[in-house]
């Protein structure tokens with residue numbers, strides 16, 4: 001009844017872009033901040049990491065070595081660079097380090113963009129703005145799921161303003177948006193829906209989605225996602241086309257219809273066949289099955305059920321999603 005989507009890498013492209021990089025410390029140039037961030041991010045698997053490393057390439061800056069990588073799922077990442085601890089991550093992760101953000105720092109990156117803070121040692125040295133776009137088939141997917149009577153929810157670890165921007169593009173109501181949610185709380189959010197009586201499907205791609213995927217009634221991972229998401233999922237889409245979420249739900253519903261039909265026919269068949277095999281027609285009509293004929297009828301029941309199931313291959317017409325949307329690289 002409810003389909004919950006992760007934002008970063010699931011509804012949005014897995015290749016966001018760095019839009020802003022601002023230095024907050026005289027000792028560090030913008031380029032240096034990008035280099036430090038990229039040094040840490042080379043040890044992670046997050047779309048943000050891809051964006052920062054790509055920005056470095058764009059500026060023709062060499063990547064610097066780092067060691068002792070630590071990933072804080074849903075918060076950020078850290079590593080040792082030139083003997084100093086460099087950390088990158090969200091405002092929430094930063095408050096965990098004891099840094100309080102001033103209004104002027106908070107307003108550097110415009111609402112709607114993901115913010116990544118960079119610290120060296122205990123000092124906040126820079127801030128990076130990252131812009132992420134919706135996948136081209138995201139809106140159509142959400143609309144189609146809603147048309148099927150399903151409740152669509154957006155669940156993200158990113159800040160509220162980014163979630164709101166994405167939600168307004170998708171025309172999701174305010175109540176259907178959960179932002180700044182830590183990975184373990186993502187699972188709790190799913191459990192809360194379940195307690196309200198919803199059957200929940202979760203669609204995700206990241207390490208941070210794994211607990212929520214494990215909690216959901218149906219877990220759907222993108223084939224382009226992380227190994228842990230794929231391992232946890234019940235359904236793995238072959239690529240990153242969101243339209244396949246609609247298709248897999250439709251296929252599941254039609255498969256279930258087949259199961260119902262088959263059960264109905266199997267019961268109907270046996271209700272007639274068993275008394276006949278037992279000789280109910282013998283006194284009135286003189287008809288009785290020999291054991292071999294009865295066995296043939298029994299086998300025919302299985303054949304009819306299997307044939308009806310196989311018909312699904314013809315009856316299920318996949319997607320009227322234009323193929324260009326599916327294959328269009330973002």
Ligand code: ADP
Nearest residue numbers: 007008044046074075076089090156157158208
């Ligand atoms: P989502 O739920 O949208 O997939 P995540 O839970 O992965 O987002 O991340 C939440 C926030 O934590 C990000 O918006 C970012 O600010 C921060 N974050 C997570 N991982 C990283 C990382 N590798 N580098 C920098 N920041 C990160």
Ligand code: MG
Nearest residue numbers: 006008009206
């Ligand atoms: Mg994600």
